[in-house]
Amino acid sequence: MPLFILRRVLQAVMVMLTVAFIAFLMFRFLGDPVNSIVSQDATQVEREQVRERLGLDDPLLVQYGRFVVDAARGDFGMSYRNARPVSALLAERFPATAELVLVAALMSLAIGIPFGIYTALRPRGVLSQALQIVSLIGISLPTFVTGILLILCFSVWLGWLPSFGRGEVVDIGWWSTGFLTASGLKALILPSFMLCIFQLTLIMRLVRAEMLEVMRTDYIKFARARGLKARAINFRHALKNTLIPVVTIFGLQLGGLIAFAIITETVFQWPGMGALFIQAVNFTDVPVMAAYLVLVSLIFVVINTSVDLLYNVIDPRLRTERKPATNAGI
Amino acid sequence: MALLEVDRLRVEFPTRNGTLTAVDDVSFTVEEGEVLGLVGESGAGKSMTGAAIIGLIEPPGHIAGGEIRLDGGRIDALRGEALRKVRGKQIGAIFQDPLTSLNPLFTVGDQLVETIRTHLPLSVAEARRRAVDWLAEVGIPAPDKRIDQYPHQFSGGMRQRVVIALALCAEPRLIIADEPTTALDVSVQAQIIALLKKLCRERNAAVILVTHDMGVIAETADRVAVMYAGRLAEIGPVKQVLEKPNHPYTAGLMGSIPRIGPRPERLIQIAGSMPRLSDIPAGCAFNPRCTRVFADCHVHRPRLAASGDGAVACLHYEGARP
Numbered sequence: 001m002p003l004f005i006l007r008r009v010l011q012a013v014m015v016m017l018t019v020a021f022i023a024f025l026m027f028r029f030l031g032d033p034v035n036s037i038v039s040q041d042a043t044q045v046e047r048e049q050v051r052e053r054l055g056l057d058d059p060l061l062v063q064y065g066r067f068v069v070d071a072a073r074g075d076f077g078m079s080y081r082n083a084r085p086v087s088a089l090l091a092e093r094f095p096a097t098a099e100l101v102l103v104a105a106l107m108s109l110a111i112g113i114p115f116g117i118y119t120a121l122r123p124r125g126v127l128s129q130a131l132q133i134v135s136l137i138g139i140s141l142p143t144f145v146t147g148i149l150l151i152l153c154f155s156v157w158l159g160w161l162p163s164f165g166r167g168e169v170v171d172i173g174w175w176s177t178g179f180l181t182a183s184g185l186k187a188l189i190l191p192s193f194m195l196c197i198f199q200l201t202l203i204m205r206l207v208r209a210e211m212l213e214v215m216r217t218d219y220i221k222f223a224r225a226r227g228l229k230a231r232a233i234n235f236r237h238a239l240k241n242t243l244i245p246v247v248t249i250f251g252l253q254l255g256g257l258i259a260f261a262i263i264t265e266t267v268f269q270w271p272g273m274g275a276l277f278i279q280a281v282n283f284t285d286v287p288v289m290a291a292y293l294v295l296v297s298l299i300f301v302v303i304n305t306s307v308d309l310l311y312n313v314i315d316p317r318l319r320t321e322r323k324p325a326t327n328a329g330i
Numbered sequence: 331m332a333l334l335e336v337d338r339l340r341v342e343f344p345t346r347n348g349t350l351t352a353v354d355d356v357s358f359t360v361e362e363g364e365v366l367g368l369v370g371e372s373g374a375g376k377s378m379t380g381a382a383i384i385g386l387i388e389p390p391g392h393i394a395g396g397e398i399r400l401d402g403g404r405i406d407a408l409r410g411e412a413l414r415k416v417r418g419k420q421i422g423a424i425f426q427d428p429l430t431s432l433n434p435l436f437t438v439g440d441q442l443v444e445t446i447r448t449h450l451p452l453s454v455a456e457a458r459r460r461a462v463d464w465l466a467e468v469g470i471p472a473p474d475k476r477i478d479q480y481p482h483q484f485s486g487g488m489r490q491r492v493v494i495a496l497a498l499c500a501e502p503r504l505i506i507a508d509e510p511t512t513a514l515d516v517s518v519q520a521q522i523i524a525l526l527k528k529l530c531r532e533r534n535a536a537v538i539l540v541t542h543d544m545g546v547i548a549e550t551a552d553r554v555a556v557m558y559a560g561r562l563a564e565i566g567p568v569k570q571v572l573e574k575p576n577h578p579y580t581a582g583l584m585g586s587i588p589r590i591g592p593r594p595e596r597l598i599q600i601a602g603s604m605p606r607l608s609d610i611p612a613g614c615a616f617n618p619r620c621t622r623v624f625a626d627c628h629v630h631r632p633r634l635a636a637s638g639d640g641a642v643a644c645l646h647y648e649g650a651r652p
Contacts, residue, residue, distance in 0.1 A: 226422070
């Protein structure tokens with residue numbers, strides 16, 4: 001078990017070093033950073049001085065090592081455009097994205113799993129078939145289209161919910177939360193729903209397919225033959241077996257939610273990291289782009305590693321310290 | 331009154347090419363504490379008969395006719411809660427493959443305690459004690475340790491022992507054992523059968539033992555019912571059916587079993603194979619393969635006629651003509 005964790009953590013570190021290398025290369029290939037720092041009429045001598053001060057004439061590997069060490073400390077340098085530390089910019093924007101993704105993820109689970117179970121248990125029901133059709137639409141419409149339709153419907157026509165921004169936020173330490181004000185919560189509804197639609201339908205369809213599969217297995221048949229209650233069969237025996245692949249996909253999709261948040265944040269002008277990234281791309285703000293890349297990768301890697309470790313909790317067959325069956329063969 | 335009465339049972343499967351009759355007009359009884367062997371080739375309808383009794387036929391298959399009575403009360407039309415209370419408590423079931431019968435994500439103890447508490451009014455602690463007792467009863471060493479292990483930590487034979495404990499733990503009066511040893515090593519098969527027989531004898535539970543292994547039947551069963559193409563060919567005391575089979579099909583089956591004896595003879599083989607459910611011949615279903623076939627066999631479908639202590643469905647016997 002500890003060995004397994006160690007191996008997974010080492011793999012995660014390797015992935016992060018690779019990502020950091022790609023992020024580091026951005027500095028070199030997206031124009032000369034010295035150009036963005038010195039004024040346009042700087043002389044060659046001044047340029048060289050800046051270059052030397054920033055360590056840009058050191059060997060590539062040394063520069064990379066410096067980048068990794070700084071990044072590990074949370075230091076990504078100064079934003080070219082905002083002239084503020086990138087880490088401060090990200091810290092400022094992170095709560096907005098985190099809250100948006102958290103709510104979207106919870107919504108996709110809270111709605112997707114029950115719907116999936118329902119459609120699996122009553123495959124021929126009218127509601128099940130309706131859900132299946134609606135979910136097909138949900139899975140195939142691009143999210144920005146659904147987002148704009150949601151704005152049109154709930155903000156423009158009905159006027160119930162705001163079409164942009166986070167509403168009022170409350171600061172708790174460095175974390176600004178929208179959970180504590182009515183306008184903050186209202187502002188969360190549309191963007192998080194838009195963000196979760198794809199995952200919601202995916203989870204629903206996945207739960208349905210897995211559940212149908214599990215219901216055909218021998219151990220469910222045997223559970224029935226033992227006279228267990230339908231509730232115990234459906235929600236204890238079948239659901240737990242269904243959840244293993246759901247955990248995998250959910251883990252992968254959680255990273256996807258953060259990535260898709262870029263689109264949602266753009267549509268709803270949500271002041272999160274995604275919006276910051278889009279700005280950074282527009283202005284070739286390399287430090288911000290690099291930091292965003294590293295940060296999102298870190299989140300991905302942490303989630304995937306956690307999911308791998310979570311399997312061990314759910315599925316006893318994967319716990320590696322496997323005692324050999326005694327009296328084998330009898 | 332017999333414990334279980336199966337009366338003119340008919341199981342049908344609607345398909346695109348018409349309805350298939352998997353079990354056709356099958357009648358038999360099982361007395362309290364009796365072991366009834368149900369034998370036949372693959373597809374003869376023996377497992378389907380067992381599944382019908384415990385209400386586990388996979389849709390779109392369904393019971394299309396006849397009655398199944400437990401203690402005189404009909405159980406073939408039960409649904410929902412009423413059916414659930416019969417399963418496990420009145421009728422237990424053991425399936426073929428112990429590797430897939432247990433839920434891989436729950437410990438053996440969880441599954442036992444859950445089953446016991448579903449049917450008996452016991453606390454968790456009491457149910458757990460009883461679960462440990464059951465594991466000991468089915469011959470699992472160190473049951474108080476093994477109870478917290480998962481199915482994958484048990485060998486195939488050990489798992490089938492757990493399955494037997496699960497089927498018996500609510501003290502049902504009838505066990506349907508559907509080829510309980512087919513998936514196991516030969517060396518383990520006899521042990522499992524002996525265990526099942528012993529436990530059921532002790533509790534006076536009846537057993538319907540579905541198998542195609544005549545050796546197991548000879549060892550275990552009190553009476554045996556032979557099925558062919560969804561129909562009952564012959565039923566009677568195990569000694570009579572095995573030693574003096576009446577039906578030509580049973581005779582052929584018996585002749586095809588190698589015996590250890592002084593005179594090695596060539597084994598008899600029944601020519602041809604069992605018809606598919608979609609093209610069962612008119613008259614007696616066995617007529618294309620029968621050595622004693624005559625004109626009437628192609629016209630009349632034989633009924634079960636009393637013969638000795640049993641009954642046989644063959645036109646050569648008096649009373650079999652409809």
